[in-house]
Amino acid sequence: MADWIEACLVDDVDEEDVIRFDHEGRTFAIYRSPDGQFFATDGLCTHEKVHLADGLVMDDIIECPKHNGRFNYKTGAAKGAPVCVNLATYPVKVEAGTVFIGLD
Amino acid sequence: MTEPGMVIVGAGECGARAAFALREEGFAGxxxxxxxxxxxPYERPPLSKQGMAADRPGMTPIAGHDRFAQQGIRLVLGNQARAIDRAARTVELAEGERVPYHRLLLATGAVPRRLPAAAASRHAVTLRTHEDAERxxxxxxxxxxxxxxGGGFIGLELAAAAIGRDCRVTVIEALPRLLARAVPAEIAERIADTHRARGVEIxxxxxxEAIRDVGEGVQVTLADGRAIAAELLVVGIGALPATDIAAEAGLVVDNGIRVDATLASSDPDIFAAGDCCSFPLALYGGRRVRLEAWRNAQEQGALAARNMLGAREAHSAVPWFWSDQYDLTLQIAGLCDEGATTVRRDLGGDAFILFHLAADGRLVAASGLGHGNAVARDIRLAEMLIARRAAPDPRKLAIPDVKLKSLLAA
Known part of the structure; x- marks a missing residue:
């Protein structure tokens, strides 16, 4: 059963954008898709441990700011060189303008 | 002799990427x-950066033996390709084997430029390989x-790493400023100030005038009479394309192995990619350039693989480069010297971006410097604008509140 952790407010994230969320020594990335839905993944790129929240969101893709590794932030799927390891994703829910992420 | 297939000479970033890309494109031979x-094959960028943080630098392989084996890529390592026989379509290895090819890719990279004055010193080194980094x-x-x-990227990244390990560092640059060929003066000054503040003598x-070994160290004498003593001298004065094997095979060499927009050399069955080749950059009217950059090595490796399989696809990528020094990261998209005017955008926390515009208003390059990845997103968006040959309103470029993404949509 997931613990729901308060991550941010809906208004903290622009559409088609991402922010960083740190919790108990771990770092996550919270995304808002172009159609306003929220998603969450591990915060660091699987290639060289760079914060993805500094990267660029285009449609369903987050691009790492360092080496342009690309992931689908909805599924965590790595989209080709230089990244080959998928990103972990986490469930997200929105209640009364607050975004929660589900951690085991 | 085995069936001729795809042969890649040079197992760096570019060659390795090409090998995997051939499989991704479905080639089964x-x-x-x-x-x-x-x-x-290993990652070279860390060698002058985090690789210097410990006495014994680690090595980051691009892929493990298992992945090469699983992809059916034959690795021939520790073996120099000595000659190409274009009539017989074989590559001759130093150990005598002749490897037949259907198409050949030269991804031979570059070698550090030597400093004649340092040739006799036992304490002078260059940095290109893992062994160089270890030393x-x-x-x-x-x-x-x-x-x-040399006050270029390798030298300055190394200076930052050496300061991180509490060394005393002197950088000697022949030109009036650091990074003279690579970045705008505004950025070079900020980088120089950062190094000075951390204790680097520039x-x-x-x-x-002269370099000679004295006792257990090495002494540099300058024309003005100053003498600089050290235990180690690192020469970082640029690199030259590794073209010997190409030139001996009669391929055209022109600041690197000369290739067309599809990366084909003067022999249509031999391609070249990465640091070793000069190619026409469509973005700047076919200007012929040679790039020594990690991302270019990757992109050209992948493009060469597709074209070895007959795609005939022209290179279209925007040059992109980064450097890490201390907690600063520099990123550049495009070639700054294509610009006639510059527009500055200040981001938060000291970070800034310079947009380089051509005389007709077209955005041709963007260079940015800031802590961590402060400039990454905007440089990436600038790269997209450059690729589209956009001519964004300079006033909007200057205002940080105007999102670059909105200019992309325009």
Whole structure:
């Protein structure tokens, strides 16, 4: 059963954008898709441990700011060189303008 | 002799990427990747950066043996490709084997430019390989004196790493400022200030008179009579394309192996990619350039693979480059010297971006400097604008509140 952790407010994230969320020594990335839905993944790129929240969101893709590794932030799927390891994703829910992420 | 397949000479970033890309494109025949170094293909960017943080630098392989085996890529490592026989369509290895090819890719990279004055010194090194990095890192003990000749990226990244290990560092640059060929003066000044603030002694417009070993160290004498003593001298004065094997095979060499927009050399069955080739950059009217950059090596490796399989696809990528020094990261998209005017955008926390516009208003390059990845997103968006040959309103470029993404949509 997931613990729901308060991550941010809906208004903290622009559409088609991402922010960083740190919790108990771990770092996550919270995304808002172009159609306003929220998603969450591990915060660091699987290639060289760079914060993805500094990267660029285009449609369903987050691009790492360092080496342009690309992931689908909805599924965590790595989209080709230089990244080959998928990103972990986490469930997200929105209640009364607050975004929660589900951690085991 | 085995069935001729795809043969790649040079097992760096570019060659390795090409080998995997051939499989990703569905090629099922033999793929052979030949590297002179004894190691699995490894990442070179860390060598002058985080690789210097410990006495024994780690090595980051691009992929493990298992992945090459699983992809059916034959690795020939620690073996120099000595000659190409274009009539017989074979590559001859130093150990005697002749590898037949259907198409050949030369991804031979570059070699450090030597400094004749340092040739006789036992304490002078260059940095290109893992072994070079091991030797340098082993010298970076506290209070050790390190002299770096050349205020380019390798030298400055190394200076930052050496300061991180509490060394005493002097950088000697022949030109009046650092990074003169690579970045705008505004950025170079900020980088120079950062190095000085951390204790690096920077000597610009410095002309070297002599370099000689003295006791257990090495002494540089400048034309003005100054003497700089150190335990280690690192020469970082640029690199030259590795073209010997191409030139001996009669391929056209012109600041690197000359290739067309599809990366084909003067022999249509031989391609070249990465640091070793010069190619026409469509973005700037076919201007012929040679790039020494990690991302270019990757992109061209992948493009060469597609074209070896007959795609005939022209290169279209925007040059992109980064450097890490201390907690600063520089990123550049495009070639700054294509610009006629500059527009500055200040981001938060000291970070800034310079947009380089051509006389007709087209955005041709963007260079940015800031802590961590502060400039990454905007440089990436600028790269997209550059690729679209956009001419964004300079007033909007200057205002940080105007999102670059909105200019992309325009």
């Amino acid at each position: 033999p793929v052979t990747l030949i590297g002179a170094e004894p190691h699995l 340098i890192a082993g010298h970076l003990s506290a209070r050790a004196r390190i002299t770096i000749v 000597l610009t417009a410095a002309s070297i």
